Amino acid sequence: MKIVQGDLLRLAADGRFDVIVHGCNCQCQMGKGIALTIKRRFPEAYRADLTTEKGVRDKLGSYSQARVSENGHEFVIVNAYTQFHWRGEGVRADYEAIAKAMRSIAREFHGRRIGYPLIGAGLARGDWNTIAAIIDEALAGEDHTLVEFDG
Template sequence: MNKTEIAYETGDATTPRITGPAIIAHICNDLGRWGKGFVLAVSARWPQPERAYRDWHKQRDTNDFALGAVQFVPVAADLYVANMIGQHGLRSSTGSPPIRYDAVDQNLRTLADFASTSKASVHMPRIGCGLAGGSWDRIEPLIDSCLSSRGIAVVVYDLQ
């Protein structure tokens, strides 16, 4: 399996310029809250990811909704949105950001398995670095280790 390099593009991660199966990945919180950041762009394009996330949270006593879990929501032919629970709460009262790197690592390993099985590329904003308060210097190596090292094409989008 050949390692791939993370590609960086300017643009909107909700409109990947690709052919073939694709997954749009993003970080969600563990409180069932959806309403700020990248999720607004997701909801502007498709209603399914928000509805699925809210149902997943509402039924959390009977499913796997927790830090580290991933929900794959089909939104079009060969296109999924990966709701990844990698943020504990919304903001920290202790001064540390709500991102949980161990959960993101687990999210990305699950994402890699799904992408590999689906033969899909992965598209994302700089996950975990907005409202979750994470550092790209810590997230990028996780992406490299979990996805790129397995030969999975990853495109990271920066809005201009």
């Protein structure tokens, strides 16, 4: 895993990534964090989320996606369903769902430049060391980068 400081969306819009992945809940909300920023800036990604069934646990580990363009650069936004709900106490990140989604992303987007934030470690309260190991294993051999927000 490469690690850079910056704004994931700006880097993608500048042509740094072909695919960006962020964690979503299964409630079709995209109401906080980077998901809300994506929803507002790239409504196509939110529309893709809305094509999935709200509140279904079977979505965990799957994803929806939207192809977007900004600054003359096209890239794919992947809404990875890595937590069931945003409500409640404790860890809401689902490590198994993160692993399943990332393995599928590695297959579908093999050879592409993939960027992501601290998936599951912010609002979902997951342990980043655990999640980083999951991502590294799932995306082994791929060009993937953690973007730590510096804004």
